[in-house]
Amino acid sequence: MHPELAADLARLPDLLEETRRRALAFLDGLDERPVVPRAAPPGAGSGAPVELSEAGGGLPAALAEFAQRWEPRLSASAGPRYFGFVTGGATPAALAGDWLTSTVDQNSNSSLDPAGQHLERETVGWLRALFGLSEAHHGTFVSGATMSNTVGLAIAREWLGERLGVDVAEDGVGALGPVRVLSGGAHSSVSKALSVLGLGRSALRRVPLLPGREAVDVAALERALAGTDGPCVVVANAGTVNTVDFDDLRAIAGLRERHRFWLHVDAAFGAFAALSPEHAELVAGLDLADSVCVDLHKWLNVPYDSAVQFTRRPDLQTRVFRNAAAYLGPAPVSGRAGGHGEHPDLVHLTPENSHRLRALAAWFTLRAYGRSGHREIVERNIAGARVLGEAVERIDGLELLAPVRLNVVCFTLTTDPTPERLAALAAALAGEAFLTPTHYADRPALRAAFSNWRTTEADVRRTAEALARAVRTQAADRDGD
Numbered sequence: 001m002h003p004e005l006a007a008d009l010a011r012l013p014d015l016l017e018e019t020r021r022r023a024l025a026f027l028d029g030l031d032e033r034p035v036v037p038r039a040a041p042p043g044a045g046s047g048a049p050v051e052l053s054e055a056g057g058g059l060p061a062a063l064a065e066f067a068q069r070w071e072p073r074l075s076a077s078a079g080p081r082y083f084g085f086v087t088g089g090a091t092p093a094a095l096a097g098d099w100l101t102s103t104v105d106q107n108s109n110s111s112l113d114p115a116g117q118h119l120e121r122e123t124v125g126w127l128r129a130l131f132g133l134s135e136a137h138h139g140t141f142v143s144g145a146t147m148s149n150t151v152g153l154a155i156a157r158e159w160l161g162e163r164l165g166v167d168v169a170e171d172g173v174g175a176l177g178p179v180r181v182l183s184g185g186a187h188s189s190v191s192k193a194l195s196v197l198g199l200g201r202s203a204l205r206r207v208p209l210l211p212g213r214e215a216v217d218v219a220a221l222e223r224a225l226a227g228t229d230g231p232c233v234v235v236a237n238a239g240t241v242n243t244v245d246f247d248d249l250r251a252i253a254g255l256r257e258r259h260r261f262w263l264h265v266d267a268a269f270g271a272f273a274a275l276s277p278e279h280a281e282l283v284a285g286l287d288l289a290d291s292v293c294v295d296l297h298k299w300l301n302v303p304y305d306s307a308v309q310f311t312r313r314p315d316l317q318t319r320v321f322r323n324a325a326a327y328l329g330p331a332p333v334s335g336r337a338g339g340h341g342e343h344p345d346l347v348h349l350t351p352e353n354s355h356r357l358r359a360l361a362a363w364f365t366l367r368a369y370g371r372s373g374h375r376e377i378v379e380r381n382i383a384g385a386r387v388l389g390e391a392v393e394r395i396d397g398l399e400l401l402a403p404v405r406l407n408v409v410c411f412t413l414t415t416d417p418t419p420e421r422l423a424a425l426a427a428a429l430a431g432e433a434f435l436t437p438t439h440y441a442d443r444p445a446l447r448a449a450f451s452n453w454r455t456t457e458a459d460v461r462r463t464a465e466a467l468a469r470a471v472r473t474q475a476a477d478r479d480g481d
Ligand SMILES: *Cc1c(COP(=O)(O)O)cnc(C)c1O
Pocket: 086, 143, 144, 145, 146, 147, 187, 189, 239, 240, 241, 266, 267, 268, 269, 295, 307
């Protein structure tokens, strides 16, 4: 054994204790460290790159160098005032589950070594219950909502083949001919998925939205369906990133009485509305979808990366992703319902073959806090967004661009709302709170998305005060020019 490996093995308890100590120091500092540090990351500048070490130096050397060069430059994205994109943190139980995921280092994809797969199935069952999905939905863990949308649309593609009597998994996407994917406010990852799947980004047809909304106009969707002959997929949106708007899922599902299409719902973070009785109506009808995307590293507050893909047609999923090799265990048989029983091995269900026991962090947080714990996080975040929205309305110089429907506040400057001035405003805030730019209703804007379990009322106040200060300073500088 290499001497550094042998030395680390001999002092493993001390080294893990030191790692734990540093992890705690990082978490303790989350509230104080700049939310996004301004210092350029090492390597971003013109300095010579650090060469790969020949001798190493063992874990102590790696810990010391990480602490010195990298850790101070990392953002507090795990903390309470990182409102950029839609970013969750990690609950204590999720963090512990994630540490243990690396510790046990399972590759849970085959019934030849089955415990990990069973843990994943148990976790999927809990998630189904959390989001009000029926047992007809099978679920699989993937790395994020982009991958979940990709897998859902891959199953949709296979379904289109089934309808047309062609086998896309065998013969390729060319057998399908042109495909239409209709959606109101589809997330950018849907276009990426269509590119990956060979359907092409141009397959996506934007259907008009309701006036002043990001939700699809269902009557316009029906007209688009009537005007489309050939295979069709509808991507419905449950929680858009700018204003958290929701398509009317029940009405869209109802269109299947007159039109045939696969219904995929991107509920990356919107699915969590189901946890709050006051907001659950927003996702009524989710269960009617053929496939559903839900992110877990956002509002479930498990560490990156984790999402789940639900579908009513695991048989088609297996047709797409089956990976037959004698050394991997039982192979599913091609064709509907295959010969692989009710529970195909996970190796046959996603683009990945090997993957970490990704479900464990979700299992831990659900076991630790249950439905009520996760409901409390969701409801506290919604309340926080509402309070920040009210503060924005009171700040002279800011304008709320949409009602705060759930957990995102979308606003802009009343005077000169250029991308540059908004970027400057965000930069002036970045030590205290991190907000990201967007475009909404043809206007440059900023958005603050709430999904971290640590965010309290005090954080909202601190953010609102920092925002008011930054707007005043910017206006004063402008008047001074
Ligand atoms: C975040 C998000 C995605 C993409 O999720 P990743 O986890 O970054 O892959 C897709 N759709 C919606 C609605 C999202 O909010």
